[in-house]
Amino acid sequence: MAAITQDNHGLRLAVRYVVLTLIAVIFIFPLLFMVMSSFKPDLQLLRDTSSLRAFLPVGDLSLDNYYDAFRRAPIGLFVFNSVLVTGVTVLLSLFFCSLAAFSFVYLNWKGRDLALTIIIATLIIPFETIAIPLLLFVSKLPWIGLEGIEFGWLDSYHVQIIPWIADGLTVFLFVQYFKDLPSELIEASRVEGASWWQIYRKVVMPLAGPVIATAAILKFLVMYNQYLWPLIVVQQETYRPVLVGLQYFFQLSITWGEIMAYLTIITVPVLAFYLVLQRAFIASIASTGVKG
Structure with a gap:
């Protein structure tokens, strides 16, 4: 009986962690998209929005956007x-x-x-x-x-x-x-x-x-x-x-x-x-x- 109770508790704990992980991923995705997009030129950025590449550090990556941003405004x-x-x-x-x-x-x-x-x-x-x-x-x-x-x-x-x-x-x-x-x-x-x-x-x-x-x-x-x-x-x-x-x-x-x-x-x-x-x-x- 104790073993069954412990197994149920472990299952509930695992389900809870899975749900919390999914919620965390949902909230992280916009931040991940923002950071990855900041290293890409505009054409690649817009093209990648149609796939999971938008969340990955792939393609022509550089710091040009950061340099240009600092030149455009006193950040x-x-x-x-x-x-x-x-x-x-x-x-x-x-x-x-x-x-x-x-x-x-x-x-x-x-x-x-x-x-x-x-x-x-x-x-x-x-x-x-x-x-x-x-x-x-x-x-x-x-x-x-x-x-x-x-x-x-x-x-x-x-x-x-x-x-x-x-x-x-x-x-x-x-x-x-x-x-x-x-x-x-x-x-x-x-x-x-x-x-x-x-x-x-x-x-x-x-x-x-x-x-x-x-x-x-x-x-x-x-x-x-x-x-x-x-x-x-x-x-x-x-x-x-x-x-x-x-x-x-x-x-x-x-x-x-x-x-x-x-x-x-x-x-x-x-x-x-x-x-x-x-x-x-x-x-x-x-x-x-x-x-x-």
Whole structure:
């Protein structure tokens, strides 16, 4: 009987691995096509799309598309802008949203539930409905820069960062996670005389590794893939992110090999960030060991 149960368990495990492998292959195919196509001239690229050769490193392979892509657009500048804006926004968002969630879960203040409801309700509002009002608003706001007080945030890094620091989804993720933490930890810390700031910094946040990694990945993807908002508020090439820079390759002659090379280059930071956060996520789960 035990042998039959073990065989059934092994069969279910094998089926699960097969299904997961097929799902992984489905998601890998577009990336594989993009990378392989970035090394092929346009004629071969288009010809190979009708067969499995599109996913294989066969034919006339070279780095010409990468050289031409760098000559056509300042790719390094675009990647730097996106990484800078995304990184700063993620860090500020994690800090302020976790602070807000901490106050919603552990502090009692008037209107707390109503404020949380309003914040969560913002998730159903499409950004396109507030894009123009937000543009008119930030175009009149003052900013203290190196040259003194300036009015208008257009063509800057902060106009791409500040409006995106706080969001309902990140606050909601932290609220749900903080609610599941053992209340005894907070009560014991209060008895020992710890302040709320000390509890947030030394008790709650060290245990919040999984939600930090999750929120960081989701925020990174949203910010790195920004297109509409930077397209509206950024006119100077100096501040353009990667997706706005993609329009350089659709001007004059369209070269699909260069487009694939550009997409491959701008995908590298996303994969690197995801791999780093995934490892941190697994490590935080292994080291926490806290159960509700």
